[in-house]
Amino acid sequence: xxxxxxxxxxxxDLTEISSQVVHVAIVEGDGSVLATTIxxxxxxxxxxxxxxxxxxEADALRQVRGLPGLSQLEAATLDxxxxxxxxxxxxxxxxxxxxTTRPDPTVGLVFYDLKHCLRxxxxxxxxxxx
Amino acid sequence: xxxxxxxSLAGTVxxxxxxxxxxxxxxxxxEDGSMAxxxxxxxxxxxxxxxxxxxxxxxx
Numbered sequence: 001x002x003x004x005x006x007x008x009x010x011x012x013d014l015t016e017i018s019s020q021v022v023h024v025a026i027v028e029g030d031g032s033v034l035a036t037t038i039x040x041x042x043x044x045x046x047x048x049x050x051x052x053x054x055x056x057e058a059d060a061l062r063q064v065r066g067l068p069g070l071s072q073l074e075a076a077t078l079d080x081x082x083x084x085x086x087x088x089x090x091x092x093x094x095x096x097x098x099x100t101t102r103p104d105p106t107v108g109l110v111f112y113d114l115k116h117c118l119r120x121x122x123x124x125x126x127x128x129x130x
Numbered sequence: 131x132x133x134x135x136x137x138s139l140a141g142t143v144x145x146x147x148x149x150x151x152x153x154x155x156x157x158x159x160x161e162d163g164s165m166a167x168x169x170x171x172x173x174x175x176x177x178x179x180x181x182x183x184x185x186x187x188x189x190x
Contacts, residue, residue, distance in 0.1 A: 023189035038189065047188045054181040061174040062158050062166070069161040075182035077154050082182040100189040107157075 006124040007035035010117050018113040020105045022080065025051065026121070029094040034121075051098035055084050072114075074107055081105050087118045095121065154179050 007026050015021055015037060025036035025048050038044040054075065062070045072085040084098045097114045154170040156178045168175040 043188050047185060050181055050184050050188065054178060054185065057174075057181065058156065058158055058178055061168065061178065062160065064174065065158075065166055067158065067160045067164060067166055070158055071161045072159045073156060074159075075156045075178055075185075077179060077182050077186060079183070079186045082185045098185070100186055111159075 004034060007121060010120050010124070011035040011037060013120070014113060014117040018110065020101045020110055021113065022100045022102060023047070024097065024099040024114075024117075026117070027052065027096045027098070029096070034095075048098070051082075051084055052096070054082065054098075055086065055096065058084075072111060074111075078103065081107075081110075083110055083114060085111065085114045085118060087115070087122075090122055156182070 011024055011026060014024060023037045025038065025044065026034040027048050028034060031048065031052060033044060033048050036044045036047070038047055055070070055073070058073050059070045070086070072083070075082040080103050081101045082098065083101065084096065086094050086096050089095050095118055097118055099110070099114060101110055156168045156175055158166045158168065160166075168178070170176065170179055
């Protein structure tokens with residue numbers, strides 16, 4: 001079981017190394033928030049709900065277009081981009097990270113940093129289980 | 131003259147590339163590494179972009 005403190009540390013590491021990321025939330029597959037940079041609890045809750053809806057509807061569009069399983073997405077707007085990455089945990093359930101960036105981010109680098117953050121949580125949860 | 135023409139062409143290419151990046155879109159990445167880009171106005175894109183706008187506002 002991953003501790004919220006571990007997730008908060010992983011989030012702090014992410015925002016320190018990735019200057020392009022503005023806000024982030026890490027969410028378990030059941031929708032529970034592990035950590036977020038959004039200070040206001042109700043805004044954070046809404047952010048996570050909308051991010052999960054975005055992922056769900058993007059997955060539906062992916063099915064319509066006949067693509068294989070969706071692993072990540074970038075929604076680019078004129079105000080900035082939204083990134084969502086989904087990854088299976090060693091325990092089997094999905095874990096999701098959603099982030100916002102400033103306009104015109106370095107897409108590959110942001111995805112790399114978000115996936116690195118999720119991988120570091122996998123390592124922590126495996127170590128905790130041992 | 132040739133240098134001026136080449137510089138102008140390069141500037142036009144860069145401007146067009148930058149303008150193309152400013153179009154709102156959603157890029158979907160599949161598990162097999164493939165990617166589909168859905169531009170604003172395409173079926174399904176506007177709903178996803180509306181959610182993205184809401185997220186940007188919440189993160190404000």
